[in-house]
Structures are given as structure tokens and as C-alpha cells.
Amino acid sequence: MKSLCVDGDEENHLQKLIDLIRSKDMDGGEAWSAFSAPAASKTFKRGEADSRTFDFSPVERATYKNLRQRVQNHLFNKCAGSCAYCRRPVGHYGWAWHIEHVLPKSKHSSLTFSLDNLTVGCVxxxxxxxxxxxxxxxxxxxxxxxxxxxxxxxxxxxxxxxxxxxxxxxxxxxxxxxxxxxxxxxxxxxxxxxxxxxxxxxxxxxxxxxxxxxxxxxxxxxxxxxxxxxxxxxxxxxxxxxx
Incomplete structure (x- = not known):
């Protein structure tokens, strides 16, 4: 996904999430939530008495929002506006769709932000x-x-x-x-x-x-x-x- 970053600052902002996965402070789903739904802070529960809060600056949140749009555009064009599995048209004039992790981020957190592991999936x-x-x-x-x-x-x-x-x-x-x-x-x-x-x-x-x-x-x-x-x-x- 770094190939879609426009400068070193954006790469560093994305690397922050990758490092949090590597250190096991976040799992793939949590890191993807921070990326796809940016917020000033994100709190994730690991149990009844265990929760972790992560803070994100305005520029980091802007990076995630803009980069996600670029990823969507890249995948949409790569898949010619069709779901990678059923080949139905998606988008504004087709079915609703999501950025799909081919190998699930729940099982392969290290591939959460790998562009090669992302595609278009209809709902x-x-x-x-x-x-x-x-x-x-x-x-x-x-x-x-x-x-x-x-x-x-x-x-x-x-x-x-x-x-x-x-x-x-x-x-x-x-x-x-x-x-x-x-x-x-x-x-x-x-x-x-x-x-x-x-x-x-x-x-x-x-x-x-x-x-x-x-x-x-x-x-x-x-x-x-x-x-x-x-x-x-x-x-x-x-x-x-x-x-």
C-alpha cells in the first residue's frame, strides 16, 4: 500500500499502523479500523478489564482518509468495477462493495496493508x-x-x-x-x-x-x-x- 503514498510523511503514518501490528499492540482488524474509520482516538477491548487507546493526529487521520480513497480507486480500476469473486458490477451504478482482504486480516495480520492481498468484494x-x-x-x-x-x-x-x-x-x-x-x-x-x-x-x-x-x-x-x-x-x- 505504501506505493500509493504521495510522500514520506504518508509512508510514516501508514508505517505506524504496521508497527503496531508487528508489536502485537493491535491486531489486523483493529489496525484496519483505525485506517478505514479514522478518529482522534481509538479504543479496543481485549477483555473485560483490558482495553487500549491509541491517539492519532489530524495529519495522520487525513493520510488514512486520503490513502483509503486512493486504494479504493486503484482496486476499482484493477478489477474493472466488478467483484473479484462473482464478477457483478459494483460502485455507484452497481452493487455496494468493500475493500476485500483475500487472505483474512484476522488470520494474517501482516498482510493487512499489503496491496497484493486486497481486491474488490461485493457485500x-x-x-x-x-x-x-x-x-x-x-x-x-x-x-x-x-x-x-x-x-x-x-x-x-x-x-x-x-x-x-x-x-x-x-x-x-x-x-x-x-x-x-x-x-x-x-x-x-x-x-x-x-x-x-x-x-x-x-x-x-x-x-x-x-x-x-x-x-x-x-x-x-x-x-x-x-x-x-x-x-x-x-x-x-x-x-x-x-x-
Whole structure:
């Protein structure tokens, strides 16, 4: 990520978070919180009686805010505005998305600020990967596709076809590798296929579906919103069962 810093001061501000990880004063999630949601002070609890507070200067906070925007722009352009896992369009005219850690920062804190370990993940893939893959990952080999690997070719694992008309929307994924098959299953691509049908065939449900999708994105952006995001995902699955 240092390659996106504009000067030595910004590099030093980023290095502060990296050093806090190396010294184990912060874990990857805490350091990422300080980076992605800058504040004058950040307090992290390590237990009932153990909490640590870290202070950040105005220039450090400005660095984190500006650098995060540069990282978002870099990843968005690198991924051509699409989720690295499902290839759906993201951004202002697409689905909500997050900066995705391919190897989870909870297991690999040293890679928290490695640009090579970051990609674009839509809220759907981000949610399911965190719940079904990241939580149980051992080592550095993902059971699903790894878009950060050198020479990675999406079509070697999955193909994605979408057809849309005025009254019909259809999407289908096909897998052609064990990693592709695992991605389809664990990231619930069948739900994505159903979502396209809903959006194309039932306008009221499509509107509700869009609102739920946006609300999930908001919920995932804050720790206190994780429970809400889980609830909304269950609601979304219920909508799919109606069709």
C-alpha cells in the first residue's frame, strides 16, 4: 500500500499502523479500523478489564482518509468495477462493495496493508466468504478461487453469463475447477442467480431487494451492524424462496 503514498510523511503514518501490528499492540482488524474509520482516538477491548487507546493526529487521520480513497480507486480500476469473486458490477451504478482482504486480516495480520492481498468484494461475497471461508481458514491456501494469485484467470475456474431484456433478467454461473465449484457453493452463487430473476420479473420485490442489499452494505461497514446484516441476509433468502 505504501506505493500509493504521495510522500514520506504518508509512508510514516501508514508505517505506524504496521508497527503496531508487528508489536502485537493491535491486531489486523483493529489496525484496519483505525485506517478505514479514522478518529482522534481509538479504543479496543481485549477483555473485560483490558482495553487500549491509541491517539492519532489530524495529519495522520487525513493520510488514512486520503490513502483509503486512493486504494479504493486503484482496486476499482484493477478489477474493472466488478467483484473479484462473482464478477457483478459494483460502485455507484452497481452493487455496494468493500475493500476485500483475500487472505483474512484476522488470520494474517501482516498482510493487512499489503496491496497484493486486497481486491474488490461485493457485500454478498464479502459476507459469505467471511462466514464460511475466512473463519475456518488454516494457512494461506484458499479452498475457493484466489484472485490475488499471480497469473490468475477467472475463466479457468468460473464462467458467468447474464442476459437482460425489458422484462426478463437471467444470470448463470458454471464452474470448471474444484476451486470454482467450491466458490459457487460457499459464496452462494445460486442466490445471486435467483436475485437476477427477481429483479427482472417482480418490480416491488426488486425494489425491496435493492434496499436490503444497500442496508447490508451499511451494516457490514460497522462492527455494531454485523447482527443487522445477518438478519437482512436471512430476509433476503426468504424472498428468494418465494420465487
Amino acid at each position: 454478498h461475497c464479502n459476507q459469505w466468504k467471511g462466514a464460511r471461508i475466512d473463519r475456518y481458514l488454516v494457512g494461506k491456501i484458499l479452498p475457493i478461487i484466489n484472485p490475488s494469485l499471480p497469473g490468475f484467470i477467472y475463466s479457468a475456474h468460473l464462467t458467468y453469463v447474464q442476459i437482460s431484456t425489458d422484462s426478463l433478467s437471467f444470470a448463470k454461473y458454471s464452474h470448471c475447477s474444484p476451486e470454482g465449484a467450491k466458490t459457487y457453493k460457499e459464496l452462494s452463487f445460486e442466490m445471486l442467480e435467483r436475485s437476477y430473476a427477481i429483479n427482472g420479473m417482480h418490480p416491488p420485490l426488486a425494489s425491496l431487494h435493492e434496499k436490503i442489499e444497500r442496508a447490508i452494505g451499511v451494516g457490514l461497514s460497522a462492527v455494531e451492524g454485523q447482527g443487522l446484516a445477518e438478519l437482512l441476509f436471512e430476509l433476503k433468502k426468504s424472498i428468494y424462496k418465494l420465487n
